[in-house]
Amino acid sequence: MSRDEGMEVSSVFLLDNQSGSMVDAELWDAITEKNLADWEADWIPQVFDMMKALKQKGVERSLWPQSRHWHWSDKVRAVEERLSNQCFSIVCDDVTQAMMITDLTRRAQLEGQKNNHLVYIDFLETAPWNRAGLIGQPSKYSGAGSILIRAAIELSKLEGFCGRIGLHSLPQSNDFYAKAGMIDLGVDVNYQNLRYFEMTPEQADEFVIKGES
Amino acid sequence: MKINVTKTWCKKMAGLEAFAEVGAGLLAIDPILNDGEPVSGKPEHFGDETRFALQRFVGLSRRSMNLSVEKLAERADIDLSELITLETDVHHLPEPRTLYQLAQVFNVSQSKLMELSGLTQPKDVHYLEEAVRYAARSESIAKLTAEEQAALDGLISVLSEK
Amino acid sequence: MAKKTMTLNLTDAEMRVLEMLCEQKQMSKTLLLRQALRLYQRVEERLEAGGKLFIEDESTKEKSEIMML
Numbered sequence: 001m002s003r004d005e006g007m008e009v010s011s012v013f014l015l016d017n018q019s020g021s022m023v024d025a026e027l028w029d030a031i032t033e034k035n036l037a038d039w040e041a042d043w044i045p046q047v048f049d050m051m052k053a054l055k056q057k058g059v060e061r062s063l064w065p066q067s068r069h070w071h072w073s074d075k076v077r078a079v080e081e082r083l084s085n086q087c088f089s090i091v092c093d094d095v096t097q098a099m100m101i102t103d104l105t106r107r108a109q110l111e112g113q114k115n116n117h118l119v120y121i122d123f124l125e126t127a128p129w130n131r132a133g134l135i136g137q138p139s140k141y142s143g144a145g146s147i148l149i150r151a152a153i154e155l156s157k158l159e160g161f162c163g164r165i166g167l168h169s170l171p172q173s174n175d176f177y178a179k180a181g182m183i184d185l186g187v188d189v190n191y192q193n194l195r196y197f198e199m200t201p202e203q204a205d206e207f208v209i210k211g212e213s
Numbered sequence: 214m215k216i217n218v219t220k221t222w223c224k225k226m227a228g229l230e231a232f233a234e235v236g237a238g239l240l241a242i243d244p245i246l247n248d249g250e251p252v253s254g255k256p257e258h259f260g261d262e263t264r265f266a267l268q269r270f271v272g273l274s275r276r277s278m279n280l281s282v283e284k285l286a287e288r289a290d291i292d293l294s295e296l297i298t299l300e301t302d303v304h305h306l307p308e309p310r311t312l313y314q315l316a317q318v319f320n321v322s323q324s325k326l327m328e329l330s331g332l333t334q335p336k337d338v339h340y341l342e343e344a345v346r347y348a349a350r351s352e353s354i355a356k357l358t359a360e361e362q363a364a365l366d367g368l369i370s371v372l373s374e375k
Numbered sequence: 376m377a378k379k380t381m382t383l384n385l386t387d388a389e390m391r392v393l394e395m396l397c398e399q400k401q402m403s404k405t406l407l408l409r410q411a412l413r414l415y416q417r418v419e420e421r422l423e424a425g426g427k428l429f430i431e432d433e434s435t436k437e438k439s440e441i442m443m444l
Contacts, residue, residue: 010215015227022224029214070238082420084413086214098235104410105417117400117410123238132232143227145235147218150226154216159410160402170236179229191239210229211222 007032014092014141023141025092027151031076031099035089038096038127039072046128050137075101075123085122088151090144098126098144102152108164109185110198118164118198119156124148145173146211149180153204163204168194181206263341264303266348267329270372272300273365274319276357289314306332321372329372343371383408 010027028035054064079085084105090098106120124145132139152165168191169177178184182197199207275285282300286293291311298305307330316323327333329344347367357365385393397407418428428441 008215010218012216012218013220013223013227015224022220022227027216082413082416083409084417104413121237125236125238126234131234139232142230142232143223145233146226146230147223148235150218150222151214151216155214158214160400160406162401167237168239170234170238172234173236176230176233176235179233194239208222211225212219213225 005030012090012147014090014097014143014147017139017142023092025090025097025141025144027147028089028091029086029151031072031087031089031101035091035096035099036073036076039099042095043127050128070123070125072099072125079122086119086155088148090147092141096127097130097141098124098148100124100148100152102155104155104159104161106166108166108198109196110183110200113164113198113200116164117159117161118166119152119159119161121149121152121165121167124167145176146180150208153199153207156204162201164199164201165204166196166198168196170194181210262345263329264305264331266341266344266368267307267326268300268303269348270319270321270326270329270344270365270368271296271315273357273361273368275300277362277365285318289318291315306330319369321369325372340371344368347371 007028007030010029012025012027013022014025015021016023051064076087079087079101084103086102086104088100088102089096101122101124103120103122104117106118108114108116108118126144127140129137129140130142130144149165153163156163156165165182167177167182168188171194174184174195177197180199181203182199183203185196185198187193188196275282278285280288282296283293286296289296289311291314292308295308295311299307299311309327309332312326312330312332313323316326324333325340328341347364393404393407396402397404400407402410422428429438430441431438
């Protein structure tokens with residue numbers, strides 16, 4: 001999808017860790033050719049460099065960035081024609097900082113929410129320079145992940161799902177989702193043993209309120 | 214779809230997010246890092262991945278016996294350059310005799326080493342997957358750590374005559 | 376996203392079902408029908424690719440094929 005095909009842009013802010021100040025960014029409700037170009041030309045080379053450095057330092061492979069082999073082009077192409085998938089991206093400094101693909105056809109697993117519709121996050125990834133590294137490199141911007149979670153919640157409300165969201169967490173992100181107030185439904189043996197998390201409508205509201213207090 | 218978020222919200226949440234790595238989604242098949250170039254996509258058959266397990270097995274076994282590459286080549290009565298290539302080049306298809314000799318020295322099944330190397334087709338891929346998993350657990354080239362020893366033990370149990 | 380408006384003619388029975396589902400799911404008619412469209416597209420996609428649609432009984436694990444969809 002190209003930028004002008006009805007894509008909507010929201011104004012958001014990221015924390016620039018070096019300066020300590022908030023900088024202007026944009027949330028796009030699409031993943032466009034521009035985002036994929038950034039992924040290919042900016043994200044991937046840095047992921048390769050990080051892997052080489054980790055390998056040289058002898059860091060255990062299970063600790064390497066876990067989404068390193070995701071092929072965003074393939075993923076986006078697979079969902080392009082579908083009404084059931086909604087993509088998002090965050091752009092700052094004219095560079096893609098994070099991307100997300102959601103699925104609107106899944107149901108809640110949580111007892112008490114069972115079979116209610118929710119927004120399921122298929123994939124969520126932040127740019128490699130926004131991840132604080134195992135080799136000690138500082139993260140450039142913080143906050144992109146939270147903004148995308150917020151976007152998923154807002155989408156859920158918009159579609160009548162009351163803010164419910166669900167996702168399978170990358171192992172290194174388990175703590176983040178737990179702290180965000182999501183419920184850990186445990187390891188999913190049908191999904192490469194990733195932990196499955198869900199947010200109830202109440203927790204979604206709390207997530208939104210949390211940032212304003 | 215548009216959202217309305219305030220700078221305050223973003224600031225507070227970014228602070229809470231801090232340096233956490235935020236990610237979600239199904240992990241694809243892990244590619245093996247090969248000369249700095251990650252192998253992308255799902256392998257149709259094993260090949261490089263199982264040869265990597267073979268490499269790991271030979272390297273770990275050699276080190277657990279405190280042997281240099283030269284000493285192992287001598288002990289196994291195999292070509293030194295062949296052994297070096299086997300331990301360093303994951304694309305290399307070793308000679309059947311090399312695997313036979315190594316199987317004797319390490320006391321494991323030659324036919325299983327042959328299957329790991331890609332020289333023969335496996336009848337059962339399950340143990341290949343296991344071997345690949347054990348092999349992936351160790352990466353460094355120094356003396357065997359307890360974890361490496363455990364990985365080696367796992368490999369030996371998978372590759373031994375049954 | 377630019378929105379287009381459509382008039383939908385439904386029978387009394389269909390309207391009743393729609394209203395019941397909306398009540399059950401706590402969704403507006405528009406939202407519910409949009410969700411139905413998404414699901415329909417996904418099902419078609421799989422069927423066209425040669426898949427079959429089954430419902431599995433959670434307790435008995437028995438699968439029965441949904442032929443009519």
